[in-house]
Amino acid sequence: MADLTCDVAVIGAGTAGIAAERSARAQGAKTLLIDPDFAGTVCATVGCMPSKLLIAAAHRAHDARTAGLFGVSTSVSVDGAAVMARVRAERDAFAAATRAGFDDLPNGTCIRARARFTGPGALSLDDGRKVAANAIVIATGSHPMVPPPFRDIGGDRVLTNRTVFEQADLPKSLAVIGAGAIGIELAQAFARLGVRVAVFDQGDTIAGARCDAIHDALKAELAKDMDLFLGADVKPEALAGGIRLVWEEGDDTFDRVLVATGRLPSLDGLDLSASGLHLDDNGLPDVDPETLRCGDSAIFLAGDANANRPVLHEASTEGAVAGRNAAAFPDLTHATRSPRFTITFTDPPLVSIGQGPVDSAQIGTADYTDQGRAKVEARNVGLAQLYAAAPDGRLIGADLFCPGADHLGHLIAWAVDAGMTASDLLSKPFYHPTVEEGLRGALREICRAVPLDLPGDRDTGNPPGI
Ligand SMILES: Cc1cc2nc3c(=O)[nH]c(=O)nc-3n(C[C@H](O)[C@H](O)[C@H](O)COP(=O)(O)OP(=O)(O)OC[C@H]3O[C@@H](n4cnc5c(N)ncnc54)[C@H](O)[C@@H]3O)c2cc1C
Numbered sequence: 001m002a003d004l005t006c007d008v009a010v011i012g013a014g015t016a017g018i019a020a021e022r023s024a025r026a027q028g029a030k031t032l033l034i035d036p037d038f039a040g041t042v043c044a045t046v047g048c049m050p051s052k053l054l055i056a057a058a059h060r061a062h063d064a065r066t067a068g069l070f071g072v073s074t075s076v077s078v079d080g081a082a083v084m085a086r087v088r089a090e091r092d093a094f095a096a097a098t099r100a101g102f103d104d105l106p107n108g109t110c111i112r113a114r115a116r117f118t119g120p121g122a123l124s125l126d127d128g129r130k131v132a133a134n135a136i137v138i139a140t141g142s143h144p145m146v147p148p149p150f151r152d153i154g155g156d157r158v159l160t161n162r163t164v165f166e167q168a169d170l171p172k173s174l175a176v177i178g179a180g181a182i183g184i185e186l187a188q189a190f191a192r193l194g195v196r197v198a199v200f201d202q203g204d205t206i207a208g209a210r211c212d213a214i215h216d217a218l219k220a221e222l223a224k225d226m227d228l229f230l231g232a233d234v235k236p237e238a239l240a241g242g243i244r245l246v247w248e249e250g251d252d253t254f255d256r257v258l259v260a261t262g263r264l265p266s267l268d269g270l271d272l273s274a275s276g277l278h279l280d281d282n283g284l285p286d287v288d289p290e291t292l293r294c295g296d297s298a299i300f301l302a303g304d305a306n307a308n309r310p311v312l313h314e315a316s317t318e319g320a321v322a323g324r325n326a327a328a329f330p331d332l333t334h335a336t337r338s339p340r341f342t343i344t345f346t347d348p349p350l351v352s353i354g355q356g357p358v359d360s361a362q363i364g365t366a367d368y369t370d371q372g373r374a375k376v377e378a379r380n381v382g383l384a385q386l387y388a389a390a391p392d393g394r395l396i397g398a399d400l401f402c403p404g405a406d407h408l409g410h411l412i413a414w415a416v417d418a419g420m421t422a423s424d425l426l427s428k429p430f431y432h433p434t435v436e437e438g439l440r441g442a443l444r445e446i447c448r449a450v451p452l453d454l455p456g457d458r459d460t461g462n463p464p465g466i
C-alpha cells in the first residue's frame with residue numbers, strides 16, 4: 001500500500017524536474033516533486049550562474065588591464081576574497097529565487113527525500129514512504145566524474161564545480177584537468193584574475209571544437225593567458241599545502257587542482273534495474289529524444305540525466321516535454337527538437353550550432369581579425385564558419401569563435417531553425433558598424449558557391465571600415 005499516490009512523480013527538482021512538474025500540472029495531473037535538498041538547481045548553485053559571475057569579474061580585470069591601448073590609464077589590482085564573495089552573494093540570490101518558486105507549488109507537492117525504484121510505477125523514499133505513480137519523470141541531473149588518482153587525494157586541494165566557488169580567496173596557482181567547457185571557461189577566468197593557470201587534457205581537442213581553423217584560433221587565444229598541455233597523461237602527488245603534477249614532458253606544483261573531466265548522469269542509487277526498463281551495458285535506458293520516453297514504459301528521462309544535450313535550455317525543454325507526456329500517458333506528443341546549440345563562455349565565446357563541416361556542402365568563412373567593429377573594440381580575433389546544404393544553400397549549422405559570438409550564434413541558430421538559406425539571411429538588414437555585418441562575407445561565399453542569387457538590392461562590398 002502506497003503512502004503517496006499521484007499521476008506524475010518527478011524525481012529531481014533541478015531545471016528539468018521543475019519544468020516537468022509545471023508542465024504535468026498544467027495538464028491537470030496531480031504531481032509530486034521529489035528531491036533530497038531543494039537547494040535550487042545545479043545551474044544556479046554550482047553551474048552556469050557562479051561560473052558566469054566569475055567570468056564577469058575576469059572580464060572587468062581584463063578590460064582594465066588592456067585599457068592602456070585606448071589611452072586610458074588605470075592601475076589594476078584584484079581583491080580575490082572580494083571577487084569570490086560577490087560570486088557567492090549573487091549566486092545565493094539566484095538560488096534563493098529558485099527555492100522561492102517551490103513555495104508557490106500546491107501544498108504537498110514537494111517531497112524532501114531521495115527516491116529509488118521498487119517497480120515500474122513504484123518508488124521507495126529514503127524516509128521509508130512508498131510512492132505509487134501512473135508515470136514517472138527522472139530528472140536527476142549529472143555529477144562530476146573525478147578520475148581515481150585525483151579522487152584519492154581528497155582534501156580541499158582537489159576541486160570540482162561543487163567546491164571551486166566556495167574558495168574564500170583566489171589560489172596563487174591552479175591546474176585545470178580537462179579542457180572541456182567547464183575547464184576552459186574557468187581556466188581563462190582565473191588566469192585573467194591573476195592566478196597562474198595550466199590546463200591539461202588527455203585528448204587533443206579543446207571544448208569539442210569541430211573545425212581546425214576555429215580550434216587553432218581558440219588555442220592561440222587561450223595560450224595568451226595560460227599554459228596548455230594537450231595529449232597529456234598527468235599524475236597527481238599530494239604535497240603539504242599543494243599538489244605536484246607529473247606528465248610525460250615535465251612536472252609542476254600548484255596550490256589547487258580543478259578537475260573538469262566530464263560529467264556522468266546521476267542514475268546510481270535509483271535502482272533502475274527494479275524499474276522494468278531495459279538497460280544497455282552502461283546501465284542506461286533507451287530514450288526517445290522527441291518524447292523523452294524510455295523504451296515502451298511510462299518512465300521519462302529528461303535533462304543531464306539522459307546525457308543527450310547537457311545544457312540548460314535543453315534540460316528545460318526536455319523537462320516540459322517529459323512532464324506533458326507523462327501527464328497525458330499513453331497519449332504522447334512528439335516534440336520538434338531545435339538544432340543543437342552550445343556556447344562556451346570564453347573570451348571571445350566559442351559557439352557550435354547544428355551540423356558541422358563534415359555534413360556541409362558549402363562553407364562560408366568570416367574573418368574577424370580584420371573586421372571593422374571588432375577592430376574598433378580591439379577585439380579583432382577569430383572567425384566564424386557557416387555551413388550550408390546542397391542544392392539550395394540552406395543554412396544547417398555554424399562554428400564561431402569571434403567577438404559577440406554568443407549573440408551572433410543566436411541569430412544563426414534561429415536562421416537554421418527557420419530553414420533560411422544564405423540568401424534569405426543576407427537579405428535582412430545589417431547595421432553598421434556591428435559584428436553582425438561581418439557575417440555577410442561568409443553568407444556571400446555560400447551564395448556564390450551554391451550558386452544562389454545575391455539579394456539584388458544590397459551592396460555586395462564588405463569593407464572593415466566605412
Ligand atoms: C560549472 C558548470 C557550468 C555550466 N554552465 C552552463 C552554461 O553556461 N549554460 C548552459 O546552458 N549550461 C551550463 N551548464 C550545464 C547546466 O547547468 C545543466 O545542463 C543543467 O543544470 C542540468 O539540469 P538538470 O535539471 O538536468 O539537473 P540538476 O539541475 O542537476 O537537477 C537534478 C536534481 O536531481 C536531484 N536528485 C538527484 N538524485 C536524486 C534522487 N535519487 N532522488 C531525488 N532527487 C534526486 C538533485 O538533488 C538535483 O536537485 C553548466 C554546468 C556546470 C557544472
Ligand SMILES: NC(=O)c1ccc[n+]([C@@H]2O[C@H](COP(=O)([O-])OP(=O)(O)OC[C@H]3O[C@@H](n4cnc5c(N)ncnc54)[C@H](O)[C@@H]3O)[C@@H](O)[C@H]2O)c1
Nearest residue numbers: 147178179180181182183201202203260261262310343344
Ligand atoms: N557554457 C556552457 O554551456 C557550459 C559550461 C560548462 C559546462 N557545460 C556542460 O557541462 C558538461 C560537462 O563539462 P566538462 O567540461 O566537465 O566536460 P567535457 O566532457 O566537455 O570535457 C571534459 C574534458 O576532460 C578531458 N578528460 C577526461 N578525462 C581526463 C583525464 N583523466 N585527464 C585529462 N583530461 C581528461 C576530456 O578529453 C575532455 O576534453 C558539458 O558537456 C556541457 O554540456 C556547459
